Every structure is written in C-alpha cells, then in structure tokens.
Amino acid sequence: DAGVIQSPRHEVTEMGQEVTLRCKPISGHDYLFWYRQTMMRGLELLIYFNNNVPIDDSGMPEDRFSAKMPNASFSTLKIQPSEPRDSAVYFCASSPQPTGTGELFFGEGSRLTVL
Amino acid sequence: QKEVEQDPGPLSVPEGAIVSLNCTYSNSAFQYFMWYRQYSRKGPELLMYTYSSGNKEDGRFTAQVDKSSKYISLFIRDSQPSDSATYLCAMDTGFQKLVFGTGTRLLVSP
Numbered sequence: 001d002a003g004v005i006q007s008p009r010h011e012v013t014e015m016g017q018e019v020t021l022r023c024k025p026i027s028g029h030d031y032l033f034w035y036r037q038t039m040m041r042g043l044e045l046l047i048y049f050n051n052n053v054p055i056d057d058s059g060m061p062e063d064r065f066s067a068k069m070p071n072a073s074f075s076t077l078k079i080q081p082s083e084p085r086d087s088a089v090y091f092c093a094s095s096p097q098p099t100g101t102g103e104l105f106f107g108e109g110s111r112l113t114v115l
Numbered sequence: 116q117k118e119v120e121q122d123p124g125p126l127s128v129p130e131g132a133i134v135s136l137n138c139t140y141s142n143s144a145f146q147y148f149m150w151y152r153q154y155s156r157k158g159p160e161l162l163m164y165t166y167s168s169g170n171k172e173d174g175r176f177t178a179q180v181d182k183s184s185k186y187i188s189l190f191i192r193d194s195q196p197s198d199s200a201t202y203l204c205a206m207d208t209g210f211q212k213l214v215f216g217t218g219t220r221l222l223v224s225p
Contacts, residue, residue, distance in 0.1 A: 104161070109157075
C-alpha cells in the first residue's frame with residue numbers, strides 16, 4: 001500500500017496568492033483529516049471528513065481556508081488569500097472506520113512558506 | 116490553558132538510558148491515549164495505544180495512563196540512537212478526533 005500521498009511536498013508563495021494542497025488517502029479509509037503543525041502550536045486539527053462529508057470544520061482558522069473531498073480518493077485544502085502566518089506544515093491523515101484505537105495514518109506533509 | 120500539555124524538550128540522553136516522556140491533560144472525557152513518533156520531515160506514526168487507565172508494554176516501550184491524575188507517560192528502556200525523534204502524546208474522546216500535545220524532542224547520543 002502506498003500510504004497517504006500529499007502534494008506538493010514544498011510550496012513557497014507570496015502573500016495574497018492562492019495555495020492548494022492535495023491529498024490521496026489510503027484506499028478503503030472512510031475518515032480523512034487535515035492537520036496543521038507549527039512549533040508554537042503543535043498539531044492542530046483543521047477539518048475532518050467521513051465518507052467524503054465534512055463532519056467538523058471548527059478548527060479552520062477563518063474564511064480564507066476551505067477544504068473539499070469530491071470523492072473517496074481525493075481531498076484539497078485551499079488557502080485564498082495566503083498570509084505569512086499560514087506558514088506551517090500541513091498534514092493529511094486517513095483512518096478506517098472507528099476501531100477505538102485512534103490510529104491515524106499520516107502523509108509526509110506539505111511544507112508551506114508564505115513570504 | 117491547553118487541553119494537553121507536553122514539555123517540548125529537547126531531552127538529551129546517552130545510548131542505553133531509560134527515557135521518561137510525559138503529558139498532562141485537562142479534559143476528563145478523554146478515554147483513548149496514544150503516543151506517536153515523528154522523525155524529522157516525516158508524518159507522525161502510531162507507537163503505542165492504551166484505553167483508559169493502566170499500563171501497556173511493547174518491547175522496549177511502556178505506556179502508562181493515570182486518569183485520576185490526568186497524567187500519561189511513555190518509558191523507553193535501553194534507548195537507541197534510532198529512537199531520536201519527536202514524541203507526541205495524543206488523546207481521543209472516542210469520536211476519532213485526536214488532540215495532540217506539542218511534542219517532546221528526544222536525542223539519544225551513541
């Protein structure tokens with residue numbers, strides 16, 4: 001199994017530009033999560049989906065952030081317009097139906113730098 | 116106050132030492148407790164999982180949960196340079212919505 005695949009691995013952009021991060025979850029996993037990691041705040045949950053439906057987006061910082069999951073094998077996280085404070089590593093993770101183990105399978109992350 | 120508190124480190128130890136990593140939390144609804152390991156420039160990977168209070172052992176790793184004190188620990192025996200990583204505690208109320216600590220960076224020197 002290829003695991004969770006994220007792209008791009010690195011993105012450098014200028015303030016005000018649109019950023020789109022992409023994620024392919026593990027096949028058969030019904031839950032998909034977007035996290036953001038910074039040194040100061042650690043890993044923060046932004047949004048998660050169950051069977052392609054957004055369940056909890058309370059972690060999305062503001063209207064500049066949006067996430068979609070058009071099908072079971074693809075999700076995007078979009079930031080428009082981007083700001084320097086959005087600089088972070090963004091992780092996508094997937095999980096099978098709840099088993100109680102809480103195991104999330106993470107991708108390798110997308111490192112975003114907004115100048 | 117954060118829901119989960121974790122000392123960021125770094126924690127530096129010589130090879131072979133016993134390592135103790137800890138987290139405290141404030142939400143008494145947490146029932147599932149996990150430790151994730153994250154190598155540099157990689158995503159976190161699940162290392163240990165425990166449900167409710169008690170101990171769990173897996174090779175050189177032991178996880179302890181004390182719900183009465185809202186305190187969890189991870190012990191690593193005979194630490195190896197390959198254990199050098201950031202260790203993240205994580206907790207779940209049961210709805211697959213993990214809350215992570217900020218992570219403790221561990222450095223094991225040969």
